[in-house]
Amino acid sequence: MRKKTLELSVGLFMLAGFISLAVLALNVSGLNLAQEKGSYTIYASFENIGGLTARSKVTVAGVTIGRVVNISLDKDSFSGIVEMSINKDYNTFTTDTAAAILTAGLLGEKYIGLVSGADEEFLQDGGRIDDTQSALVLEDLIGQFLFNKVNE
Amino acid sequence: MIAWIRSLGRSGLGTLQVLGRSGTFVVQSLCGVPKLNKALPLLNQQLYAVGVLSLPIIIVSGLFIGMVLSLQGYTILVDYGSEQAVGQMLALSLVRELGPVVTALLFAGRAGSSLTAEIGLMKATEQITSLEMIGVDPLRYIIAPRLLAGFISLPMLTLIFNVVGIGGGYLVAVDWLGVYDGSFWSNMQNATDFKNDVMNGIIKSIAFAFTVSWIAVFQGYDLVPTSEGIGRATTKTVVYSSLAVLGLDFILTAVMFGDF
Incomplete structure (x- = not known):
């Protein structure tokens, strides 16, 4: 006992x-083991990725639909290539989709926002987004502001 | 001057001898392949003594540490309007650092000291010598089950500590202070990575388990077999294993989370 x-x-x-x-x-x-399976990859090149990191969110209209997998540098154009993994349920992004690096709040984390376009064709696995908008870099902004002030 | 250098050399040689003895000791006690049907009941008994009996102190301290972390984090974060980040702070600090370290320290105090005292008393009352006389290897019969029980139970206790701590923090943050439930969990899940945070915490606790049980069992086996010796060895166990855990934690953290 x-x-x-x-x-x-x-x-x-x-x-x-x-x-x-x-x-x-x-x-x-x-x-989440199930989520990893049903996804496809798209690429986007940005002039400046700011503080974007792997595992950052990819959103459409504020809804998270995927995440950043990898970030690398294109040696020819010196732009940052961002590899994104998108949930397979959302596969109707047109080829003229726009991608922008946004900031949550004033000092919050960076994430990617996608806005779908009006084209007839859809982005396939391994597709590439051309219409991109770089991250907002605070130093550049302040520099521009000061430059304009001086010119006045 | 020469006498001083000689004493330095003597203490160096002494330390080296102890290290060598403890190394061969742990290898010898773990290398013998045991018969499973005989070894399992022995291991079970030690798992009970080392693991199950440590549960109350682990659960209670985990609960309170989680609650205190949550309360402290909230009072600071609420000034910046980001009190949802309590979940993230709680999970990361528990899973990465506090869980493995505090559990190992409590384990050294609760289970390590009792292992040392138990083995020490066996040695002082010459039970270990008698075992050798009747042809039973005390390393395999007495030491190996205790070492293995330590290796297995400390990581388990760490996992339980983490979960209880996060539960306690959840109670304080969500039920008492009114942080929104959904952002508490989603912030936590966004910040915590399974491989980098949870697995590294487990690896840490396995390293601590090895260190603490090794020190505890060796101190018990190697002590001077008098009542004074047992007292001194028990103190040594707690002091050495606490220092070893804290030092090792810094090294492991630097390797795992440091950027070089």
Whole structure:
């Protein structure tokens, strides 16, 4: 009897440990295995990506539909290439879709906002967005402002 | 002057000898392949003593640490109007740092000291020598189950500590202070990465588990078999393992999260 309760409590302890791992994975870190499968990749090149990082959100009208997977530099044009993974349910972006790097709040995180265009054709897996708007860099803005003041 | 240099050399050699002894000790006790049907009951018993009996202190301190973190974070963040970030702060600080470290410190105090005292008393009352006399290897029969139980239970306790802490923080932030439920979780999930944060926390706690149980069991096995020796070894266990955990934590954090 004594041995049974001992084994039972050890079993419950181990079970609690594994359940905690599952809670940490699913509830705290938001690990979602199903979402990774149904997605396709599109690229966009920006003159300046500002503070955009991998895992940043990709949104349309404020709704998150994917995320940034990878950021690299194009050696020829010296522009930043952003690789985005988009949920497969949203595959009706036209080829003239515009992408902009936006900021949440005044000092918040950077994310990508997409605005669909009016073209007939849709972006395919591996497609590329040409109409892009770079991140707002505060230093450039202040510089421009000062320059205009001086010119006045 | 020469005497001073000699004493330095002597203490260096002594330290090296202890290190070597403890190294061969841990390798010898873990290398023997045990028969599973005989080893499992022994391991079970130690898992109960080391893991299950540590649960109350881990759960209670996890709950309070989560609650305090939440309360402190809220009072600071509310000034900037970003009290939803409490979830993010809570999860990251618990999963990355406080969970593994605090659990390891509590484990050293609760389970490590009792392991040392238990093995020390066995040695002082010559139970270990008697085992050797009747042909049972004490390293495999006494030491190995305790070491393994330590390795297994500390990561488990850390996971439980993290979850309980986040639960406590949720209680304070959402139910008491009125942070919005949805942004609490979504901020947390956006900020926490499974591989970088949760897995690194687990790796940390496995390293701590190895360190703490090694120190505890070796101090018990290597002590001077008197009542005074047992007292001194128990203190040493707690002091050494706390220092080792904190030092190791800095190194691991620098390797895992530092940018170089």
